[in-house]
């Protein structure tokens with residue numbers, strides 16, 4: 001950190017910093033799909049800047065991730081493959097990624113706003129002394145010559161969006177919420193050049209050791225990946241209400257979600273929560289039952305392709321977001337709806353997996 | 354134990370975001386009269402430090418960077434049971450982003466460390482106003498302390514042998530990490546259930562005056578502080594874009610009719626129809642998902 005210079009003084013044109021990078025996040029080789037979503041969005045930014053889109057893949061035996069990164073749109077992959085990187089730990093990953101940045105100078109670096117992405121991005125931004133925007137939900141770039149990343153993120157309890165710029169430091173870094181951007185199409189067999197870099201650390205250099213690691217099929221992840229979600233709120237009035245929602249979800253081949261009010265009431269666990277302090281989801285179909293539509297809930301599901309709302313209050317804000325709305329008592333509507341879907345779908349899921 | 358271990362908790366005074374309103378015309382925040390609170394995520398961070406005080410008699414110092422009125426947040430910490438509190442305040446720090454914030458806090462922590470060597474720093478996982486979660490890791494990195502984030506359980510700590518064992522939760526796993534002191538933890542709310550302030554501490558807090566440091570006595574370079582020292586700037590704020598569609602309200606004489614029309618509307622939605630007609634296309638987007646979901650290989 002010695003010789004840190006003020007960000008506002010360092011006015012260069014950064015001509016040697018080029019390219020858009022995405023960090024490929026994974027847990028012991030299992031990818032977090034936010035990385036592919038970011039390749040999809042990064043492709044648009046790279047096109048506007050007329051530069052290459054690169055993926056940074058760090059881990060132990062990550063060839064399959066390198067291949068997939070190409071198939072989801074990377075032009076180039078930077079790879080650091082080392083047994084020390086078997087588990088995510090801040091120090092070696094920060095070291096590896098920072099070294100890549102110093103050597104190959106991207107102008108933009110995107111990571112998922114996940115526990116790993118936030119942990120790593122914060123350390124790397126501090127190491128290379130650049131600006132980092134957290135939790136962005138909109139990305140754009142100004143065309144050359146400014147080439148600035150316009151990273152917009154919700155602020156103040158999601159009530160407002162703020163566009164953040166990093167003018168005098170490179171790379172411009174941002175973490176992006178999962179499910180904010182759509183998955184890009186996969187082009188099988190697409191390949192490109194791989195640049196290998198050494199990690200430059202050994203196990204002896206790292207103080208933190210992983211004693212135990214239990215992969216948990218977190219319900220939240222299943223929720224995040226679901227195509228159909230039937231969510232319930234305070235309007236259920238009773239934990240037993242979720243039984244009804246489960247039946248509807250089952251008829252559709254979907255899963256159950258919840259508002260925070262339902263979680264706070266103790267009717268269902270936090271893993272089911274959708275919204276600002278729960279999961280961001282992007283299913284094809286979201287059915288909101290007895291949910292009023294508070295902004296903190298909406299930000300977690302507004303990107304759903306189709307939203308159906310069932311609420312007994314015709315003025316509930318959820319109807320402003322929904323595509324189809326039913327004013328009525330969910331205890332009457334949901335069972336009939338379940339039956340109707342069962343009949344029409346003939347026992348098949350709405351969308352086949 | 355050769356000396357009393359020292360645990361520092363970094364806190365922030367934040368506006369109660371639930372109370373903030375947006376001017377619908379200008380898209381700007383109406384912040385006047387908004388009450389300030391101790392960042393809710395910092396309370397379990399402080400509680401974890403106080404539990405170490407109960408168990409090992411550690412010294413607990415709360416520190417914040419903020420305007421003079423942030424003193425209230427520190428008094429709150431004293432009410433819960435913090436021994437001492439430091440307010441880092443100076444005009445030059447105004448408008449700091451996370452990089453400039455961690456710079457100033459780092460300098461103050463170095464000064465604090467020189468007075469009473471720091472064994473552990475605990476932060477909340479994020480604040481409710483900035484929501485970044487970047488300050489804890491930034492401090493860890495600058496101090497060269499071990500960085501342990503999203504901690505849900507402090508399993509073991511040994512101030513003599515300089516070891517710490519924590520459990521952390523990620524989206525896909527639960528991990529147990531063993532690391533070295535000094536370390537910086539960021540903790541999730543589920544780590545504990547904070548205590549209530551005791552009466553003697555409450556009384557102490559009302560009269561408590563924190564130690565006040567400014568840029569000069571922490572040896573800060575003004576060019577690295579506040580707005581000047583921040584690589585990021587807010588270029589504009591705006592209200593979220595309005596929705597571009599109308600909700601079709603489905604009403605009919607009987608519920609069966611309503612239900613059937615909902616089913617029609619769902620099956621007729623362009624995205625759903627396309628996926629049902631061409632499952633091969635659906636496979637493309639869906640392919641990558643199971644890899645992350647599958648629980649095997651743990």
Ligand SMILES: Cc1cc2nc3c(=O)[nH]c(=O)nc-3n(C[C@H](O)[C@H](O)[C@H](O)COP(=O)(O)OP(=O)(O)OC[C@H]3O[C@@H](n4cnc5c(N)ncnc54)[C@H](O)[C@@H]3O)c2cc1C
Nearest residue numbers: 233234235259260261275276277278290291292297312330
């Ligand atoms: C910092 C912060 C973070 C937050 N994060 C989240 C988050 O992540 N997720 C989240 O969901 N919330 C979050 N909230 C809370 C949010 O502001 C709302 O309080 C919450 O979403 C309300 O949940 P609800 O819609 O279920 O309950 P309510 O707002 O009480 O709405 C219940 C609805 O049910 C309807 N109803 C009642 N009975 C029936 C019936 N029989 N049939 C049909 N309809 C019926 C009512 O008309 C009403 O519209 C957060 C708040 C804060 C301050």
